[in-house]
Amino acid sequence: MTSVAESLVPPAEDPVLIRIEDLRRDFTVGSRTVSALAGVSLDIRRGQTVAVVGESGSGKTTLGNQILGIDRPTSGRILFEGREITATRDTDMRRRIQVVQQSPYTTLNPKRNLRQILELPIAIHSDRSRRQRRDRVAELLEIVGVSADFMERYPYTLSGGQRQRVALARALAPEPDVIVLDEPTSSLDVSVQARILQLLVELQAQYQLTYLFITHDLSVVRNIADEVVVLYRGYVVERGATAELFSNPLHRYNAMLLSSIPVVSEPEEALKPSWEWDGSVVGVEPSVGAACPFLPRCPHAVALCEQGVPPLVAETPTHQHACRNPRSSESAHRE
Amino acid sequence: MNADPILTVEDLHLRIRQFEGEAHILNGVSLHLGAGERVALVGESGCGKSSTALIAMGLMNGGNMSIDGRVTLEGTDLLGLGERGWRNVRGRQISMVFQDPGAALNPVFTVGDQLVTAIRRGDPGTSRAEAHERAAEALRHVHIVDAERVLASYPFQLSGGLNQRILITMALVNRPRVVVADEPGSALDVTVQEQTLRLMKALTDEVGAAVLLITHNLGVVRTFAQRVYVMYSGTIVEEAETARLFEAPRHPYTQALLAAVPRLTGEGLPQPIPGQVPDYTDPPVGCRFQPRCPHARAACGNPPFAEPEPGHRVRCVLDFSG
Numbered sequence: 048m049t050s051v052a053e054s055l056v057p058p059a060e061d062p063v064l065i066r067i068e069d070l071r072r073d074f075t076v077g078s079r080t081v082s083a084l085a086g087v088s089l090d091i092r093r094g095q096t097v098a099v100v101g102e103s104g105s106g107k108t109t110l111g112n113q114i115l116g117i118d119r120p121t122s123g124r125i126l127f128e129g130r131e132i133t134a135t136r137d138t139d140m141r142r143r144i145q146v147v148q149q150s151p152y153t154t155l156n157p158k159r160n161l162r163q164i165l166e167l168p169i170a171i172h173s174d175r176s177r178r179q180r181r182d183r184v185a186e187l188l189e190i191v192g193v194s195a196d197f198m199e200r201y202p203y204t205l206s207g208g209q210r211q212r213v214a215l216a217r218a219l220a221p222e223p224d225v226i227v228l229d230e231p232t233s234s235l236d237v238s239v240q241a242r243i244l245q246l247l248v249e250l251q252a253q254y255q256l257t258y259l260f261i262t263h264d265l266s267v268v269r270n271i272a273d274e275v276v277v278l279y280r281g282y283v284v285e286r287g288a289t290a291e292l293f294s295n296p297l298h299r300y301n302a303m304l305l306s307s308i309p310v311v312s313e314p315e316e317a318l319k320p321s322w323e324w325d326g327s328v329v330g331v332e333p334s335v336g337a338a339c340p341f342l343p344r345c346p347h348a349v350a351l352c353e354q355g356v357p358p359l360v361a362e363t364p365t366h367q368h369a370c371r372n373p374r375s376s377e378s379a380h381r382e
Numbered sequence: 383m384n385a386d387p388i389l390t391v392e393d394l395h396l397r398i399r400q401f402e403g404e405a406h407i408l409n410g411v412s413l414h415l416g417a418g419e420r421v422a423l424v425g426e427s428g429c430g431k432s433s434t435a436l437i438a439m440g441l442m443n444g445g446n447m448s449i450d451g452r453v454t455l456e457g458t459d460l461l462g463l464g465e466r467g468w469r470n471v472r473g474r475q476i477s478m479v480f481q482d483p484g485a486a487l488n489p490v491f492t493v494g495d496q497l498v499t500a501i502r503r504g505d506p507g508t509s510r511a512e513a514h515e516r517a518a519e520a521l522r523h524v525h526i527v528d529a530e531r532v533l534a535s536y537p538f539q540l541s542g543g544l545n546q547r548i549l550i551t552m553a554l555v556n557r558p559r560v561v562v563a564d565e566p567g568s569a570l571d572v573t574v575q576e577q578t579l580r581l582m583k584a585l586t587d588e589v590g591a592a593v594l595l596i597t598h599n600l601g602v603v604r605t606f607a608q609r610v611y612v613m614y615s616g617t618i619v620e621e622a623e624t625a626r627l628f629e630a631p632r633h634p635y636t637q638a639l640l641a642a643v644p645r646l647t648g649e650g651l652p653q654p655i656p657g658q659v660p661d662y663t664d665p666p667v668g669c670r671f672q673p674r675c676p677h678a679r680a681a682c683g684n685p686p687f688a689e690p691e692p693g694h695r696v697r698c699v700l701d702f703s704g
Contacts, residue, residue, distance in 0.1 A: 102571040103542075206658070207427075236426040236598060241642040242654035263571055266644045270651050290648060307576035308646065309601025311628060315646040324580055 062128075064224065064257050065091040065114065070123035072109055072281075083109040084120070085281035085340075085356075093224070096251065096258040098272035098289070100265055100304065105278040107261045111227045114259060115146055142172045145218035149230035151210030155202040161188065161213055162198040165220055172221035187216040191246065208239035212246070219250070225257045232267060244271060266308050269293060277301050280340040283359060287366035296320055297368035297375050300341045320374065339371065347372050387414035388592050389438065389476070389560050394451035396433055396442070396616075405662035407433055409616040409670070411451070412687075415560060415592040420583070422595040422607035422624070426639070428659055430616040431596045435562045437461075438594070439478050440468045456559065474504050477553040479582070481565040483545035487537035493548055494533030497521075497555065504556030520551045524581060543574035550582055557589045564596040579606050600643055604628055612636045615660055615670040618687070622694040632696040635671045669697070 072084040083106040091097050099107045112118040113125060116136050125133045132140055148154045155164060165184040169175060175183060185195035191212040193205075202210055211231065218226050228247070232240040248271055250256060260268055268275060269289065276286040277300065285298040296302045306322035323346050338353045339345070345352070349372045357369040396408035408430045415421050423431045436442040438453055440460060453460040455476055463471065480486035488496060497517035502508050508516070514533070521529035524547050537545050546567055553561055567578035583606065586593050595607055603610055603624065610627050612620040612635065620633040631637045641653040657674035660666055666673055668684040675682075677700055685699045 102573060237600075237652070238426060238639065238642040238655035241644075241652035244644070245651055245654060248651060265572075266646055269644060269646055269648050293646060293648065303573060305646075307573045309572075309576070309579075309599060309605050310646055311600045311604055311640060311643050312645070312647075318646050324577060 062093055063090045064093040064128060065089075066124075066126040066129075067091075067110075067114075068124040068126070070110070070113060070125065071121045072106075072113065072118065073121045082106075082281045084113070084123075086123070087278075087281070087283055089276060089283070089286075091225070091257060091259060093257055094251070094255050095273045096260055096268075096271055098260040098262060098268035098275045099278060100262055100268065100275060101278035102263055102304075104280070106281040107263075107278050108229055109281075110278070111146070111229050111259060111261050114225070115144055115227055116141065138172070142221040143224045144227065145221065145223040145225070146227045146229065147211070147214050147218050147231045150234050151202075151207055151214050152234070154214055155210055155217075157202055160199050160201050161193075164202075164213065165217055168217060168220040183220070187220055188213075190219065190250070191216045206239075207235050208242060211235060211239075211243055215243075215246070215250070219254070222254075223256070225259065227259045227261070229261045230263070231260075233262065233264065240267070247271065264308070265293070265304055266310070277304065282340050282356065282369065284341065284370070285366075285368040286359075287363075287368075291363065291366045293318065295366070295375065297362055297366070297373040298341075298370040299345050299347050299372070299374060300370075301368075302374050303344075339369075347374075386417065388417045388456055389415040389594065390452070390454045391434065391438065392452040392454075394434065394437065394453065395449070396430070396437065397448045397450075398444075399446045400663065403663040406665060407616050407662055408437075409665070411613070411616070411618055413611050413618060413621075415594055417559070418587075418590050418592055420586070420593045420595065420606060420608045422597060422603040422610045423613055424597055424600060424603050424610060424639075425613035426598055426659070428615075429613045431598075431613050432564055434613075435478070435564055435594065435596050439476065439562055440472060441478075473500060473558070474556050475558050476560040476562065477556070477558045479549050479553045479561060479563040479566050482569045483542055483549050484537065484569075486549055487545055489536060489538055492534055492536055493540070497533065497548070497552055500552050501555055516555070520555055521548070524551050524585070542570045543577070546570060546574070546578050547581065550578070550585060554585050554589055554591065558591055560592045560594065561586055562594045562596070565598070566595070568597065568599060568602070575602070582606070600628075600640060612639070615665065616662070617670055617697065619671065619697045620695065621687075626694055630694075632690065632694065633671075633698050634675045634677050634700075638674075638676075669699075 067087060067089040070084050070087045071082060074081050074083055087110060099110060101107050113120055124131055162184050165187055166180050169180045169183050184198060188195045188197065193209055193212050232243050235243065251258060260272060262268055272289045275289050275292045277284050279300050285301045296305050302320040303322050306319045310316055337355060339357050342348050342352050351371045357371050359367045359369045361367050391411055391413045394408050394411040398405045398407055411434055423434060425431045433442060437449060440463060449461060494514060494517060498510060498513040501513040501516050517533060518529040521532055526532055526547060563582060566582060567575035597603060607624050610622060610624050611618050612633060614635045620636050631640055638655045642655060644652045655674060660670055669682050672678045672682050682699055685697050687695050687697045689695045
């Protein structure tokens with residue numbers, strides 16, 4: 048258990064900022080209990096970008112909500128700099144963890160102008176005067192690349208990319224340590240997405256930010272994440288240093304995710320693992336918890352897969368997976 | 383290579399009168415689809431790709447719009463077609479797969495009701511019972527095992543991937559000649575998108591339908607289409623066989639769009655395209671990409687759609703390759 052909780056991408060000098068221990072969140076749906084998180088352990092080190100990837104329903108947003116304190120776990124603990132923040136957190140603690148959500152069309156209040164939107168977190172988390180708050184709003188807008196002249200504008204006058212910059216400015220306003228980025232670019236065009244990704248990288252360097260980057264699209268995090276955590280139905284099925292996880296996917300689900308990415312060049316195509324798509328995956332029932340959660344969709348399942356949920360095992364010091372028939376051995380023999 | 387185009391769009395212009403002035407949304411769009419051919423129309427939000435699709439489906443009309451140009455389906459002029467005429471064309475000879483399967487299916491009718499209606503529309507002689515049988519068969523054909531349960535369900539009771547399959551089935555059930563697919567699967571998970579595209583490919587192949595795929599995703603273009611049109615600000619800026627376009631994109635916009643795609647190979651951050659999409663009420667004169675183009679120069683003007691190599695056409699005065 049403790050070995051699992053240790054962060055994979057070391058530099059030992061980076062202290063652990065957030066430690067998540069065996070976090071579980073159950074939801075009751077009718078008479079059924081669904082575990083959105085089925086015991087997730089994770090360390091996030093200061094200044095790093097940890098990507099959490101998975102399909103809809105994998106629990107990635109639930110994990111983000113736990114870290115934000117929007118939702119409470121059924122069991123497990125969340126520690127921030129060693130302090131437990133699972134159940135309660137004070138204003139300062141809330142200040143230190145901020146969020147940027149997916150759709151900038153629904154997360155900015157349409158009845159407030161940009162100044163009002165950005166002033167609120169400043170007013171809550173600092174004792175700046177009205178004038179100082181206004182100056183800070185102008186400064187924040189400049190930081191994210193929106194003209195301060197837009198201060199009195201309303202969100203509907205902005206493009207999607209500009210709105211997402213404002214959402215980012217709002218997250219930066221209380222000077223946080225951590226920003227949970229929940230699909231921050233998935234509603235944007237690629238050319239705009241590229242700009243937001245660049246901005247995120249610049250801001251991280253400038254303000255020593257720690258990111259939890261939630262996405263369903265692995266390709267987006269290839270170039271910005273230090274570590275990638277793959278979730279499937281509430282379980283961590285693979286995690287590792289980004290380059291390793293992409294070049295050598297071990298869990299079958301990670302292989303499937305990678306092979307589904309539509310790529311634009313031959314070298315990328317060569318990186319994608321092969322996957323048999325022709326099997327029927329429609330109408331699969333969630334597995335009951337006595338077996339590997341991916342079993343109903345996995346064409347590589349063996350008898351062993353039905354014997355309990357596979358634990359995370361380390362393939363290398365920086366790469367873990369929870370697959371009983373991992374891809375490695377076979378891929379080594381390929382060609 | 384495609385002797386007789388089945389769908390032809392010629393010099394299409396769309397103008398919309400707005401408070402801000404007249405927006406010139408489509409600025410002379412021409413494209414064609416060969417029988418059974420898979421063609422992509424790729425571009426970013428607001429470039430006019432969906433407007434082009436909606437006009438081809440006869441779904442774009444309004445008092446504040448004017449549409450000029452020619453759209454023909456197997457020789458039939460579609461722009462001159464009235465509502466009555468469209469009833470025999472839409473859903474039978476040309477059909478559409480919409481982006482958001484949750485929004486495209488009617489929430490107050492069961493999937494069965496909607497499929498049966500589509501089937502009987504295409505073949506009015508069919509009884510309800512026969513149509514129901516055909517609907518169930520069609521669903522089993524797209525690997526939906528419990529077809530009867532799905533037919534009795536309302537769209538909101540089913541997953542997005544399942545709804546997408548139903549939409550595709552519905553679009554193809556009358557064996558149309560052309561399917562217009564607007565971002566199929568892009569509202570869904572990548573794994574579901576992959577399966578959606580595979581299914582589209584298999585079914586349209588089987589029926590012999592040509593596909594006009596509207597997408598913003600170059601990766602999707604590469605896996606799905608045989609030929610590509612790249613659109614920017616209401617203009618087709620490049621046309622090529624898919625393999626050729628990815629091998630040697632010629633237009634600076636195509637090159638910039640490719641550079642903006644995040645790569646799995648991890649060679650650094652994707653590159654943004656500087657500047658903004660132009661204002662349609664006051665677009666730049668001549669090449670509309672010029673204000674954002676790293677290669678722009680005085681000689682740019684209004685470039686023709688030249689064909690520097692057979693089958694590869696580009697609207698740029700500079701001769702680019704690679």
